[in-house]
Amino acid sequence: MIEALWLLFIFPILTVWLPTMIVRLNVPHITQSGAYPNDVNALSATHYFEISVTGQPLTQLLIKVPDRLTIRNINVVDQSLKAVDCTPFITNASVTVNFSKPIAPETRLIVSMQGIRYADRSEHTWLYPIYGKRINTTSATLLGIARIQTYKRQYQLCC
Numbered sequence: 001m002i003e004a005l006w007l008l009f010i011f012p013i014l015t016v017w018l019p020t021m022i023v024r025l026n027v028p029h030i031t032q033s034g035a036y037p038n039d040v041n042a043l044s045a046t047h048y049f050e051i052s053v054t055g056q057p058l059t060q061l062l063i064k065v066p067d068r069l070t071i072r073n074i075n076v077v078d079q080s081l082k083a084v085d086c087t088p089f090i091t092n093a094s095v096t097v098n099f100s101k102p103i104a105p106e107t108r109l110i111v112s113m114q115g116i117r118y119a120d121r122s123e124h125t126w127l128y129p130i131y132g133k134r135i136n137t138t139s140a141t142l143l144g145i146a147r148i149q150t151y152k153r154q155y156q157l158c159c
Contacts, residue, residue: 026055028132030144040150045116047126049146051109057102060133061111062140063095066126071095072115079108102135125149
């Protein structure tokens with residue numbers, strides 16, 4: 001009886017989780033994101049995200065930039081912190097990163113968007129939709145949405 005109840009509980013979880021994990025294994029996806037510093041009073045910040053390249057090699061990234069944000073520079077490194085040869089093109093609405101050689105599966109990319117500035121100094125949750133173009137494809141597919149939060153720090157005077 002207990003075994004039957006356990007199966008009734010675990011089966012729905014497996015039917016939702018397992019296919020998602022199988023699909024995710026074959027599609028590049030975002031594994032983490034963040035900001036340094038994440039303080040809204042910083043004059044300039046770096047927003048970053050990590051992509052796990054799986055399935056087919058990755059040839060291009062397209063990053064949609066949230067309104068009121070400016071980016072000065074893009075830097076891309078692999079899991080060993082070795083620079084990845086790429087050509088970034090930055091506009092007010094998006095960033096396109098063209099890789100000189102396709103990024104092989106089983107590679108982790110860390111994309112740093114440096115010199116981030118925004119007009120106001122209030123707390124935000126920034127959402128960056130990130131698309132990737134893989135080898136032998138003509139259109140980019142959504143890899144995920146990088147979510148980056150910034151906070152207003154409360155400083156205290158000592159003594």
